[in-house]
Amino acid sequence: MKQRITFIQRVDAGFDPQQAVLTASSLSIRSLDAVREDRITVGLDELPEELRAVLEQSHEFHLRWASERSFDAVAPFSSRVSPGLHVHYTPLQPESSSEALCALLRTVVGPNKDAQYKDCSKLEDSFVTPPLLSTQFASSDSLQYYTHLPSTQSLVRYIQNTVCNQSRTDGPECHTRADALLSADSVDIDYDSISHALTVSGLWTSPPTGGWTDQFQKPASAADQIEFGLLGADPGLEPEEIKMGGLLAVVGQDEKLKPTMFSFPSRHQPLTEPSSYAVSFAPPTGLHPTMSISMPRSSLKRPPAPSDATCALHTYLTLPSTIFGDQYQLATTDPLFLESHNLVALRALAGEMDLEAPDWVVQRWGSNWLLELATPLEAEDAATTPGPSNWTATIPLHLRYLPPSETGHRTAYIPWPVVFWACTAEDETNMGVNPFDRTNLGWDSLFGPQTLFYQLQPAGGRLVEEIDVPVLRLEGGDGYFQSKYIEFGTCVVISLGFMWVLWQLARVAWSSGVGNTRTEDVHDKKE
């Protein structure tokens, strides 16, 4: 087992050498004001049998979870995914059985009260295949899943019950580390069949009250290792680079903290000026809500990418099956439609596209949409027109019918999309040498491997929108709204209508039979 603990201090955060003390057997930190990332790498043989069985069938397995609380993502951890649980999975054999992974997923998602959770009995039914834009970018996963998941509680419980109980010596330590994930802003789990190792990463973008105070003991086993880093990040010399400097140590191995300075190319870059966006649905949402992504105009300056790079603003939507876009409406090239919504084009889409199916018929979790957004003209910017200070892109969406409920409403949870600039990097930069590189986010594989990404920060208390979906109101017990009244009422009215028409026909047949009438049309003669 390998652990890597990284603290990233902001430029303005204070640091006193007494706050990080390394001894021969441990390292302690005190009241550290920093962003923290814990990364634990575990060999396949250290994992419980049931988890190993699933991973051994995987070519690649990537889990991404992000909190719905708003957090500041700083370099080199500036990449984002929509809040919730994302799973990217490539089986070793295309036809290998997938029920084990589904069972695992069900445990991790936990007993979800939420009716919109798409249960996964077979992967092929509930997962979607992401679009492969070009075979050149073959990093796309073959299967992908998403669900709304506000808390990692059941994931943590699962780790504690299986992984922690497996290890003999550091059981309590493992429980504490797992518990810490509950307050993480994002959690990544990665496995691939080449390294045969499982990596779990947690990211905390703000310290607990009073700062980080922790102690890391030298591992008991020689096979285990704890790396420690206390770093600061700066823009590198090249626009695609990040420069980091600070102190590094391997606990129990190094005698003192080693000062260091290094730089590397990074696909995820911070925006130098504060840039934010907010997502909302203008009420009343009805059955056709429109998603608004609104950004202060000051947020829309071109990112500090190389001057010859082409940059475009994008948004990547993760829509649960309760809500969907009309691919024909959004893929239009009609400039009037696109201009009225401040969109440029629909660039990629994947998942559940049925325009008519109710939610209970849809088996897959939902859909993903990559849209290029329009940005204000430079001239408009320069003139600093006293127009609206916000630039808003809108995306028309539609709700599916949901099952009846007692109140006549159900809630659809829609995670905020991510909004970012994508810029083509100038040359053949190898982004993989970045020790903090992050891929398999869903949207990154829709661009070439040399693309630079600059995330806008979501500005809001909660990064999930709730939409009230009107549904058929059905009460149990002795309420007015019962299914039997609908069934009975329809049956009676139709039957009465049927009898009435039959009766009228019978009266006609009675008085004049079913044969021809030979009466002259008297009314005609009036004319």
Next chain:
Amino acid sequence: MTLFGSPARVFLAATALRLILLAYGGWQDAHSAVKYTDIDYMVFTDAARYVAKGESPYARDTYRYTPLLAWMLLPTAWEGAAPWSTLTFAFGKVLFALSDVLAGWLVVQLLVRCYRFPVERALRYVAAVWLWNPMVANISTRGSSEGLLGVLVAALLWATLTKRSILAGFILGLAVHFKIYPFIYGVSILWWWDAERDGLAMAGSGLLSKALGFVTPSRVKFTAAALASFVALNLVMYIQYGQPFLHHTFFHHLTRIDHRHNFSPYSTLLYLSAAGGAETRFEALAFLPQLILVVVAVPLVLAKKSLTTAMLAQTFTFVSFNKVCTSQYFLWYLILLPFYLPSSSLIRKPTLGVSATILWIVGQALWLHQGYNLEFLGLPSFVPGLFLAGLFFFAVNVWILGIIVQDGGDGSGEITVAQK
């Protein structure tokens, strides 16, 4: 007088109305993000583009029509520079609008020839109900294919009333291939077209001779032609496009569960049962009252008294008792109204006519209000709002249907001219 005195003037006005709407539609499409063109037209033209590329029209999601439609609209797939492409794009709309006018012309011809209407009177009714009806002109210029159905039904009537049995059969087969529902007219026409109608000797009174007497040359030719054209068209399409053709053109319409709100009285029940909340399976029997009335009772009682009124009653029943009903369905019976209205009690007794119109509009308005609350305001108006509005609208329709049936029994809309 004057305005209705000349057919040329009426038809020129109808054509002008459509041309203006077409031009206006083109302008709105080019200048507004809200399009005049119907969303269905985009489906048709997308499908035509697939066909032009040698692919199946069913490659376009929600294309649920005969490939004939995509074939007819092939010119819309022609590429070209700006003014040229606008014209080719509108080709289908022009076709639908022309069908409208042609349907109106056929109805006028029938009223004048077979019903001995003075030209002016015929023109006045057809203009009011169809040719100058802004709804009809609007629907076809927005690119909805219902106008084609209008001309097919008018042509079917024309071929039938002028005793062209083989042609009538062919048209019926084509119409059913196009939109399934016109099969109901086949029953009425068959029952109507007895030996007496052909001027042949009446069969004897015995049961056997009556049964044998039912089989007349006209009926045989009509049936054979209808079956031949229906089967031949389907065979060609099946060979060309295989299972997707059968699925999207026919099975989809027969097996679809329309859980979304619409004018049908079954709408709320279907939502309930599709979501698994119903205890009975009453809606599974919905075809019974509908088909008993449409295929058996209405044709049997009314067809021989007045073919057009029987067909109107059939269409009205079909639409009212259907499991799904949207406003385009109302167009289906509009084309038959000029035959019925002139001698109907709705015109004879203005209070009755005005009441029926008001009640029908109130039924629509109540439903639309609830539908607006749901669709745009997000209020859960399924129950009681939409449920009761749907049932009330059904009740109004059934009441009007009773009036049409009674009028049909009195021979309203029947041909007064001696058979040839």
